Amino acid sequence: MILLASILAPLLLGLAVLHMRKPRYEVRRISAARFFDDLAPTDSALTQWQWRNPLKSPPFLLQAACLILIGAAVFSENAVWYTVEEPGQRRLWVWVDTSSSMATRINDETMLDRVAAAWRDQNHRLEQQDYTWRFRLTAFDSTQRDFGEDLDAAGLSRGLAELGARPLATDVTLPLRALEQTETDGGLLLIYSDQPAPAWLAQLPRQRIVWHDVSTPVANHGFSAVQAVDNPFQESGALVQVSARQVGPAVNVRLDMRKRDGSWQDNQPITFKDGRFTTLFRPPTPGAYDLEIVPNDAYPADNYLVFQVPETLGFSVDWRHPNRDWLALLGWRHQAEGAVFSVVSPAQADSLPPDQPRLIVGPGFTSTPSRIGHFREGSPLLAQANLDVAETLGVAPVTTPAPLLPILADVDGRPWLARGAHPPAVYIAGFPHGQGDQARLTTLLWFNAVQNLLGSRATAPLFQTTDATTPSVETQTPPFRLDFHPAEGNSFKANQSYRRDLLDAPEAAEATATRAVAWWSWLIAAALLIFFAERVLFLIGGPAWR
Amino acid sequence: MRFPWQRKADPPPPGPEGMVLRPLPREDQWLNRFHLDARRRVRAGAQGGHLTRRRGQSLRFREFTPYLAGDDIRAVDWRQSARFGPDHDLLVRRFEAEEPLTLIVTLDARPSMWLPQPLPKMQIALWLTEALARLTCKQGDTFVLHQLATGKVYPVKxxxxxxxxxxRCRLAPGETAPVNLGQxxxxxxxxxxxxxxxxxYSEAPQCHAALADLWRRAARxxxxxxxxxxxxxxxxRAxxxxxxxxILGPGQRLEQPFFQVDNGVLAQVEQRIQTAKHAVQQPLQLKPQxxxxxxxxxxxxxxxxAALAFFRAQFQQDPLLKRLFMR
Structure with a gap:
């Protein structure tokens, strides 16, 4: 904008200077004009610097007006005014859901086939109206794609035929956001989707949206979640939890699992309970595994998974504490490099790298009971702990290692438990100890501390899901990228349209509609008109216009 | 600011189609007073005068001439003939021949006469012609209007x-139209x-020559x-x-007549005007009066x-016009 101003301002100034040196000749008609013939005009008569010359010059006023209008048009690029659209011409913005679930096949037709059929029916009804319709076509899934802004019915049909489902999720708020961002009312919005109409449609002030849910309820089963889990009681570590869900009538299905290199395979029947099923399986070795629910159903995208079990699945610890009994007892893998956390005594804590998670084990418990002076209610380290039993255990006289905060401490400030956030650190007074309730409590506190440290670890996902930047499936080479959007598979739901038919919208029957016209177009038109008038006057208007 | 289509409202180029000449008002008391005033005066040295001759009997003696065969014998002045003796012929009295006055006004109607727009020369010329015609007709004499360019002659009685x-006042066809003096x-x-x-203002030499020729023949x-x-x-100039x-006007040849007008330019133009007038008038050998x-x-x-007042003042103060109507 500053650049344009710096261009237009010198132009205007130059124009003024040009007219300042151009004398304004006043016309006089006299009988003695012939006696001026021999007085040739001198150079001094052709230039006459005067400040007032531009103001007395009609061409200057027209040319300056032309420049000012062009400048105003540039500066008012975003300004619009509203004008009444011609009667008989209406605008319709058609949005089509192209998310993964639109590939759901029912009776040999996909949801997109249903959209095309619904549009044919809708267009047939629109053609019986007196209006001329102009269409805009936009596809949406997790992002928005425009396919033309000024289409006729045939163009819109061609655009619909070109649409295909993409392996992406559905963002139903996209039409609303687009409606809010556009400065025009855009006419009516007709949205085709297999999702039920969002509740916010009814709260829109202008009520200009028609949401046509093209789906019908259909049974579906498929994976709902797959994740690696860590079990601190198992030294092998590598476990995969598979969750599935079912909507609609129950059918007998089976889970097939196999390693891609053919070295291992397994299967088990799936019994859904309240529509949900969860199982754990242990991949025998690292590598790619294929999981499939058979038989297939209407929505196939959630029936097949492939994931890569990495070499490092499971966990290892860096055990530096001199007491290694519990390392052998739990069967954990001791490995300093890549360890999830380190087990150290308070004296060894300072030797660790500053960002290394750590479990600091104190000198142990004493036989002298201690009274609890401080505890942090709700801390996961104290989950299910019986604090009365804690008072039967004595605490060794050590202070809380800085910068940890005590979670459970006696009246003298000596801690049973303490916790730090950066790096994740837990202090526990000692290894599991004693008999009966004391053993249960100390063991519980121990595993709470271990779970807390394991939970602070970021676990790598087994696979990636498609998104707007990479909307393609990859199942052959790792990293695998799957069309796995669990919200897309909820196909057994009641059809819920909002006005379903465009002609149900009262706005469609209104005699007039408005559309936005930008100021700049009018300003440019006015500038062109003035320019044309100035040129015509220059040609036929005589000396006063030159 | 004036738009091209507004030009239609402006005065068009001078001419009868675009300019309405106003006739002299019928109220002519001032003209009667002028006539009376002129009639009170008597021409000094009427020798050769031929302005106020009237029809009917004249008693005004002109000269003695020798008797020629065919002269009326009653016109012989016997006393004067006796005074000169028998060696001379008889002397015959000659009297002024009384003829009706014919006043011819030649009007130049070239385009330059239809300017300037505030008071066209043609307007003053028309009023002058009308005033002279009325006075002439009042005396029972003949008035003749002659248009210089067309050559047409309109007797008014x-x-x-x-x-x-x-x-009768019509725009001449052009600034260089030839004069027509035959009729x-x-x-x-x-x-x-x-x-x-x-x-x-005419600069056409053939016009000057034709006018000068007739001028000399008329003297005879x-x-x-x-x-x-x-x-x-x-x-x-104002x-x-x-x-x-x-600057626009008739007879102009420049395509781009743009000028920076100052006192020097005005003086030069005035000098050129005087030169042009002199070129026309000098061959006529005019007497100052x-x-x-x-x-x-x-x-x-x-x-x-104000235009009419200007005309009246000029007319009433003009000694030449008074001489026209002296006794």
């Missing part, structure tokens, strides 16, 4: 005809009065030749003012009443 002279010469009687009204017929030079330069001007110049007021605007 009644007051009614004098009041329609405005219809005028045939119409011009001996001892008539010939008054030429023009601005003498004892025609009293006079002219009135209508000079509107003072008004046009109209021009000073500064950048686009037979040529008058009517100078326009040095004003850029003049309303109708």
């Amino acid at each position: 009644t007051r009614r005809a004098a009041d329609t002279l405005v219809e 005028l010469e045939r119409t011009m009687p001996p001892a008539a009065v010939w008054l030429v009204v023009s601005d003498f 017929k004892h025609v009293w030749r006079t002219l009135i030079d209508v000079n509107a330069w003072p008004m046009e 109209l021009l003012g000073q500064g950048a001007r686009h 037979d040529a008058r110049t009517w100078f326009w007021p040095e004003q850029s605007e003049l309303d109708a009443d």
Whole structure:
């Protein structure tokens, strides 16, 4: 904008200077004009610097007006005014859901086939109206794609035929956001989707949206979640939890699992309970595994998974504490490099790298009971702990290692438990100890501390899901990228349209509609008109216009 | 700011189609007073005068001439013949021949005469013609209007005809149109009065020559030749003012007549005008009393009443016109 101003301002100034040196000749008609013939005009008569010359010059006023209008048009690029659209011409913005679930096949037709059929029916009804319709076509899934802004019915049909489902999720708020961002009312919005109409449609002030849910309820089963889990009681570590869900009538299905290199395979029947099923399986070795629910159903995208079990699945610890009994007892893998956390005594804590998670084990418990002076209610380290039993255990006289905060401490400030956030650190007074309730409590506190440290670890996902930047499936080479959007598979739901038919919208029957016209177009038109008038006057208007 | 389509409302180029010449008002008491005033005066040294001869019997003695065969014997002055003795022929009394006055006004209607717009020279010329025609008809004499360019001659003998002279004033075809004097010469009687009204801006040599030729032939017929030079330069000078001007007018040859007008330019133009007038008038060998110049007021605007007042003043103060109507 500053650049344009710096261009237009010198132009205007130059124009003024040009007219300042151009004398304004006043016309006089006299009988003695012939006696001026021999007085040739001198150079001094052709230039006459005067400040007032531009103001007395009609061409200057027209040319300056032309420049000012062009400048105003540039500066008012975003300004619009509203004008009444011609009667008989209406605008319709058609949005089509192209998310993964639109590939759901029912009776040999996909949801997109249903959209095309619904549009044919809708267009047939629109053609019986007196209006001329102009269409805009936009596809949406997790992002928005425009396919033309000024289409006729045939163009819109061609655009619909070109649409295909993409392996992406559905963002139903996209039409609303687009409606809010556009400065025009855009006419009516007709949205085709297999999702039920969002509740916010009814709260829109202008009520200009028609949401046509093209789906019908259909049974579906498929994976709902797959994740690696860590079990601190198992030294092998590598476990995969598979969750599935079912909507609609129950059918007998089976889970097939196999390693891609053919070295291992397994299967088990799936019994859904309240529509949900969860199982754990242990991949025998690292590598790619294929999981499939058979038989297939209407929505196939959630029936097949492939994931890569990495070499490092499971966990290892860096055990530096001199007491290694519990390392052998739990069967954990001791490995300093890549360890999830380190087990150290308070004296060894300072030797660790500053960002290394750590479990600091104190000198142990004493036989002298201690009274609890401080505890942090709700801390996961104290989950299910019986604090009365804690008072039967004595605490060794050590202070809380800085910068940890005590979670459970006696009246003298000596801690049973303490916790730090950066790096994740837990202090526990000692290894599991004693008999009966004391053993249960100390063991519980121990595993709470271990779970807390394991939970602070970021676990790598087994696979990636498609998104707007990479909307393609990859199942052959790792990293695998799957069309796995669990919200897309909820196909057994009641059809819920909002006005379903465009002609149900009262706005469609209104005699007039408005559309936005930008100021700049009018300003440019006015500038062109003035320019044309100035040129015509220059040609036929005589000396006063030159 | 004036748009091209507004030009239609502006005065078009001078001419009968675009300009309405106003006739002299019928109220002519001032003209009667002028006539009475002129009649009170008697011509000094009437020798050779031929202006006020009337029809009927004349008692005015002109000269003695020797008797020629065929002279009326009753005209012989026996006493004077006896005084000179028998060696001389008889002397016969000769008297002024009484003829009706014929006043011929030649009107130059070239385009330059239809300017300046505040008071066109043609307007003053028309009023002058009408006033002279009325006075002439009042005396029972003959008035003749002659148009210099077309050559047409319109005799006027009644007051009614004098009041329609405005219809005879037509724009000349062009600034360099040849003068047509043939019909005028045939119409011009001996001892008539010939008054030429023009601005003498024409620069066509053939026009000058034709006018000078007739001028000389008219002298042989004892025609009293006079002219009135209508000079509107003072008004046009005021109209021009000073500064950048686009100057338009008849007879102009420049395609881009743009000038920076100042006192120097005005002086040069005035000098050129005088030179042009002199070139026309010098071959006519005018006596000073037979040529008058009517100078326009040095004003850029003049309303109708002021224009008429200007004409009356010029007419009433003009000694040449008074001489026309002396006894």
